[in-house]
Amino acid sequence: MGPLYKFGWFDFAYSFQIAGLVGFFFGFVLERAGFGDARKLTAIFYLRDFAVLKVMFTAIVVCSLGLLYFSLFGWIDLARVHILPTYIWPQIVGGLILGVGFVMGGYCPTTSIVATVTGKLDGLIFIVGMMLGSIIFAELFPLLQSFYEAGGMGTVRLPDLFHLSPGVIALLISLMALGVYWVAERVEQKFGNPDELPKGSPKAKRIAAGILVLLGLILAVGYPEERYAQKPVTALLPPKGEKATPIEQKTAPVEKPKSASGFKIVEDEGC
Amino acid sequence: MNKRYANPYAIGVCLGLVLLFSFYTMGRGVGSSASFARIGTFAMGLVAPEHTEANAYFSKYFRGGRSPLMAWLVFLSLGAGLGALFSAFIANRIKGEVARGPAMGVSARLWLALFGGILSGFAARLARGCTSGQALTGASELAFGSWVFMFCIFGGAYATAYLFRKEWL
Numbered sequence: 522m523g524p525l526y527k528f529g530w531f532d533f534a535y536s537f538q539i540a541g542l543v544g545f546f547f548g549f550v551l552e553r554a555g556f557g558d559a560r561k562l563t564a565i566f567y568l569r570d571f572a573v574l575k576v577m578f579t580a581i582v583v584c585s586l587g588l589l590y591f592s593l594f595g596w597i598d599l600a601r602v603h604i605l606p607t608y609i610w611p612q613i614v615g616g617l618i619l620g621v622g623f624v625m626g627g628y629c630p631t632t633s634i635v636a637t638v639t640g641k642l643d644g645l646i647f648i649v650g651m652m653l654g655s656i657i658f659a660e661l662f663p664l665l666q667s668f669y670e671a672g673g674m675g676t677v678r679l680p681d682l683f684h685l686s687p688g689v690i691a692l693l694i695s696l697m698a699l700g701v702y703w704v705a706e707r708v709e710q711k712f713g714n715p716d717e718l719p720k721g722s723p724k725a726k727r728i729a730a731g732i733l734v735l736l737g738l739i740l741a742v743g744y745p746e747e748r749y750a751q752k753p754v755t756a757l758l759p760p761k762g763e764k765a766t767p768i769e770q771k772t773a774p775v776e777k778p779k780s781a782s783g784f785k786i787v788e789d790e791g792c
Numbered sequence: 793m794n795k796r797y798a799n800p801y802a803i804g805v806c807l808g809l810v811l812l813f814s815f816y817t818m819g820r821g822v823g824s825s826a827s828f829a830r831i832g833t834f835a836m837g838l839v840a841p842e843h844t845e846a847n848a849y850f851s852k853y854f855r856g857g858r859s860p861l862m863a864w865l866v867f868l869s870l871g872a873g874l875g876a877l878f879s880a881f882i883a884n885r886i887k888g889e890v891a892r893g894p895a896m897g898v899s900a901r902l903w904l905a906l907f908g909g910i911l912s913g914f915a916a917r918l919a920r921g922c923t924s925g926q927a928l929t930g931a932s933e934l935a936f937g938s939w940v941f942m943f944c945i946f947g948g949a950y951a952t953a954y955l956f957r958k959e960w961l
Contacts, residue, residue: 524819537867539817544871546810547822547924551872552879553806555797559891563960566953572800577928577942579804580811584932587812596816603820605930607937608920615919616941618911620948624956626908627891629923630825630916633909634869635876640888643905648828650909655829656836657910658917662849669918677936690934702801719799729801 523597548635557635559627559643566624569713571705578698582733586691589740592748599749609672626650680749688744692737699730811932818864821932823925825916827869829853830860832913849917865925893960904959 522528526536554576555561564570591597623629626647628636633651636644658665680687709718814822833853836844837860844850853860880886892901916922919941921930927945930938 523816525817527819536818536864539814540864540867541871541874543810543814543817543822544868544873545875545878546813547807547868548872548875548877549879550803550806550810550875552876552883552885553798554800554803557876557880557885560893560960561797563953563956566949567957567961572797574946575800576804576807577923579801580807580928581931583805583808584811584815584928585934587808588815588932591812591816601819602815602933604933605921605926605935605938607935607940609937609940612919612926612937612941613944615915615917616944617948617951618915619919619922620945620950621952622908622911622913622915623923623945624908624949624953625959626905626912627959628905628908628912630828630912631822631869631872631922631924634824634872636891638873638877639880640886641891642888643890643892643901646902646905647909647912650906650911651825651828651913651916652832652835653906654910654913654915655825655832655917658914659829659833659836659847659849662847665918666848674937679934679936679939682936687934694934719797721799721801726801 522595523591524601527598527601547631548638551632551635552639556632557639557641557644559636559641562629562632563624563627564713567712568708570718571709572719574705575702578701582695582698585694586736586740589687589691589744590736593740593744604676604678607672607674607677608670609674611669611671614668680746686741686744686746687749688737688740688742688746691744692734692741695733695737699733807928808932811928815932820864821925821929822868823865823921823929824869824872825913825922825925827863827866828913829917830863830866833860893958895961896959901959904956 525531526539531539551557554572556573556576561570562573565573588597588599588602592599619629626633626643628644628647630651633644633647637648662669678687679685679690683690685693811821814820830853833844833850836850837854845854853863877886890898890901892898912922916925919926921927921938921941923942923945926938927942931942
C-alpha cells in the first residue's frame, strides 16, 4: 500500500533516486510539449496556443482521479499523502505576482530548467533571478512573516469546503476540464496560427471525453466518502501487518524518528 | 530545428501519471522552486554563513544539520534537467538562443527575464510553491488554496499580458 515511503519501503537516501527518476520524466514530458521555449509558453496569454492550460488541466484531472481510484482499490492511504495547507492571502498575492513574473520572464520555475538545458540563455537568467528573488524574500522575511501566515486555514480540500463527496468533486472537475478545453480550442482556432496548432481527430477526442466522464461518474457513485476522512495525527500509526517504520507527522517539526540509514526524515514541504 | 511538439492532451496524461507515481512512492507531489531557493541559500551560506543561519527563513533549509542542497526537490530538479536534455537531444532541439518575439532586442529580453525571475522567486516563496509545487500538486490533491493560487497565476498574467506584448508578438 502506498505511499511506499511512508510505509518504510525505502529510506531517505533512496528517496533521492526516486526524486531523480520522477524529475527525469517530469523534464522529459515538459520538453516534449515544447515548454522549453518562452514563446510557446506565453502564447497562452495572447490567446494563440492553449497548450499550457491543456497540459496542466489534463495532468490535474488524471492525477486527482488516479489518486481517488488508487484509494478506492486500497493501493494508497490518502491520509498519509502530504496535503498542502491553505494560507489564502499569501496564495492569492503570490499567485498574482507569479503570473506577472511568468508573462514578464517567459517561464515558470520548472520550465526555466527545461529552457536552460536546451540552450536558452534567457532561461538561465530567469533562474538567476529566481535565486535572487528567494534571497530577497528571506531577507525581508521578518517584515513579511505575519502576511506569510495570514489566512491560514489548515488543510482544506474542495470536498470539505463544498460539503460534496470527493467522487462528485472529481466528476465536476472532469466536466469543467472538458468545458475549458472546448472554449480554449475555439479561441485558439480564432487567434492562433493554424499550422502550429495540434491536430487531433474529433472522434478520438469524443471517445476520450466519454471515458473521462464515465470514470468521473463511477467515482461519484462508488467512492466511499469515509475513506477520504483525514485522520488525526495520532491515528497515523502503521496498521498491523505493514512494515513498521518512521511515519512523518503532518505538523510540528519536532524530532522525527530515524530511518534505517541513520538519516532523519524532515518535514514535507510543498515546493 | 524540429518544432513539432507532442499533443498537449497526451502530454497532460503522461504528466498526470508521473505525478501519480510521485504520490504513490513518496506521498508527495513534484516541485522545483524550492530547489532554487536552496541553491540561493547555499550560496548565501558560503558568503555569510552566520547571517544566513540566523535568518528565520533561510534557517529552515539548514534543518537536520544537512547542507541545504541535500533535499528531495533538488534531486528532482537535477533529474528534470537531465530528462529535458534527453528529450531535446533526441528531437534535435538543442540550440543556443534567446527566446523572444521578432520585435524584441536581446538585452531588453534578458533584463525582463531577470526581473521576471526575481518576481517569480519571491512569489513562489510567499505562496509556498510554484506552478508545479503548489498549483499542479495541490490541485491534484484537491487542496483549496492551490486551486485559488492557480487561478490567480492566470489572473496576474492575463491582467499584465498587454504590457509585455512587444516582448512576445
